Amino acid sequence: MIGQEETLQTIEMLQSEHLDVRAVNIGIDLFDCADRDIGRMCELVYAKVVRCASPLGPARRKIAQKYGIPIVNCRASVSPIADVAAGHDHSSLLRLAQTLDKAALDSGIDIIGGYSAMVQKGMSAGDRLLIESLPAVLSETQRLCASVNAASTKAGINVDALLLLGAVWKDTAQLTAESDGFGCCKLSVFANMPEDNPFMAGSMKGIGEPETVVNIGVSGPGVVKRAIERLLQCNSHIDLGGIAEEIKSTAFRVTRCGELIGREIADEIGAQFGIVDLSLAPTPAVGDSVGEIFEAMGVSAIGGPGTTAALSLLNDAVKKGGSFASSSVGGLSGAFIPVAEDCALAAAVGSGSLCIEKLEAMTSVCSVGLDMVALPGDTSAETLAALAMDELAIGVANHKTTSVRIIPVPGKRAGDRAVFGGLFGESPVMDIPNNTSTLFVRMGGRIPAPLTSLSN
């Protein structure tokens, strides 16, 4: 018989603490669909995505039923489209994007990622066209997500690409102004972008990945928060080392559930199993928030002193527990702090305790970066690019992934409320100094890769 106490703990985690698998993501290689004829290429892409992704829904239902664990989202990611569709013009790219959008819809996929370009050191003609097409693509598709890797520790920061992206954020927000610039919620810009990340918007099927691959994103902010609360109830003298231990053991169990489900789904649909991404991914629901974990740890004003240390403890303990649980850990694997998607973080912005500078400091000790941050609509393209440069510099200098998902909300000012809906949530618009670095950004070029020796 399996242990009664362990069984009850697991039941508690699954039922009372609402553990779920946040996303099952199938990566699909599309290089064999490349064709000079865009009509033919769209046919091949549509057929392959539908063939590979359609079995995911039935497999998800079967495995979720077997284990009694909900699997919330079915997602797909494809090879970076800038490479797959190199040589095609703007209208062909848009047609391909719409094909991917329709293929996702027809195969029961919630969101599909991979409208992506890797430009950390420079842009090919195809990369540039893809970036320029983003406002049209993000405003004319529903399920397609885009990402750009604009920096890496090996290559430095491509400022020319970020200048282009500054304009992309502005134009995309304008084209989707009626939904508070929602198009920007589907675009992540990275430093050191992982190729096996199952979470959106920054998911793509990396070039070094198998033909089809199943990656799993577990959830768990609620589980971790309640584990801490329970620990403190049972033992009021616990110290921070004890809290780290509790987070570690919780992360172990969450990760094991994720790997079990990921492997079974991969077997079921005949794909290779890839990784479990340990990330604590919040949703706007109360009780599913990373910010609430800080509160459970005793940080009452998120953004106040102690927040970065609490986040660092949390992020490290999650990684330690998860990496012991599985040798197949990958993706982003840390704590997410997407402001609009996390009710406690959004409330902290509203109360004034969390400002953009503190948020940026927090991103130096966690994954991912400035995520789901609503900014004033009149923020200039150069200011957006400069903000992205700062965030990517943190990733480049610290050998880690950072990303930027920012929304300059048309017509709104700091303190106004931006509403994106559903899992994308809502948040007050954050204040940011505008047009203070325009000359710096406009110099363009590439910030060289950092020295990795002389590290004292």
Added chain:
Amino acid sequence: MELLRNEFVLTVMAADRVGIVRDVSSALASVGGNITHLSQTVLRGYFTLIICVALPDGVSLEKLKSEIEARGAQGEFGVLVRPFADTSDRARSEIAQCRECRYVLTMRGKDQPGIIARTTAYLAANSINIVDFYSYVHEDILLMLAQVSVPPTVDLGRVQEGLQSVGSDFGLAVHFQHENVFRATSEVRSVQGLQEQ
């Protein structure tokens, strides 16, 4: 059913104290018996033991029983002894061995008479064998954990619905999940290792 020569199965029930297993096993040793299988548990202060023992020719069932009883105080041990018969049914044993068939049923909620009777009647009617079972009531709340073997021919979705329906009649929270989720979250070995077993 084949009777095995001079093998016995016996159970002992008593109020728990230190030394019961010693008393029973020394009684068996005194008649030259060899214990081949043993399982014991204590439930609310009551001890139960089940043993398979092989005895030399000529030791009778009655002799065995009286030897054990003599090791306890007057009337302390409730002893039941039977000749061991191989009752294994190949089909049932294959299902019991099959890890893929192992599910865990948990029920929790306000206690009332008849819950276990109704639940187990449903399991039996669906050819689902209980491999291990544990249940207790604490502050009027029943908790039931059953490890069961589900034949591959059984429709899992239908069984889950059926158990939910039994649970809802009694106002209980019911969960029926493959055991690997519990093993994966509480054992150290790799998930892949669990699945390949």
